[in-house]
Amino acid sequence: MIPGLRALCVALILGLWAVPSMAVIETYEFSDPELEQRYRQLSEELRCPKCQNQNIAASNAPISRDLRRLLYEQLEAGATDEEIRDYMVARYGEFVLYRPRFTGVNVLLWLAPVLLLVAGGVVLFLVLRSRGAPSRQGSGMSEDERARVRELLREGEDGA
């Protein structure tokens, strides 16, 4: 193997292990490790209003930086998770919650998978039952045709 190629292969393989970094620039010193844990949890559950498909933990948008600072300040001030969520929702709407609440129209969102699963199960049950059960209308052959089939089958047996 060409030495250069080998190095290239190693580099490519190593590259596969490089996961996208979730780290953000600023770090906060928490007075209590438990607060830091909640900070991680909440910053991953809160959605960046600007970028829409990122949480505030992963986003570098200025608004996410502001919200992280706010989250830090509120946690240090002793706010509960629910108070912080309420605060954010009051300003940015339900949109900021990546874990929607079980209220109002969101109930539909939460129950849709279950409802769809039940609906799918019902369809599956009906299809399987109609397949498994012998047809009520019989094979659709008249008595004459049936006699002919029997005759043919007998002939086949005799011939074998």
Place this chain on the structure above:
Amino acid sequence: MGARLKLFLPLFLFAILALFLFRGLSLDPREMPSALIDRPLPQFSLPALGAQRQLAREDITGEVSLLNVWATWCISCRVEHPYLQRLADEGVPIYGLNYKDEDVAARRWLDELGNPYRLNIADHQGTLGLDLGVFGAPETYLLDADGVVRYRHVGVVDDNVWQTVLRPLYRELKLAEAAP
């Protein structure tokens, strides 16, 4: 259901799905209603841009008006600026929320490009922006005479937005204001 019709079931399901997906193509995910719609503008106490005084909620409410969030670092705001000037010249009261900006740069901007704003709130830290749920500039809020947020537009206000969205709402609120 006839056996033949059953064969078309996947096609029907596909058609319904396609309908939803097609609708999705023309939806703008940025178009989010503000969480403050039909709620009063939050209280604040912030310095006025270019004047030695503090501004509060009462200073910018009292008639139907626009509250425009802008900054000198915001490129779209520069695009929007001439149109705001035109609206101001037509007599639409516009207040500015100078969002996370530097006073010197903001004042130079107004000197050079003109000042369509009756008053400018200097929100250096973005605290009022946060209470309003601002997530970028420009944003424009339509306030009624009582200082209640009636509409929020995210992005540049141009002739199209004004004529089709903001002006009808603005006129409606004006009429409501005139006839108590």
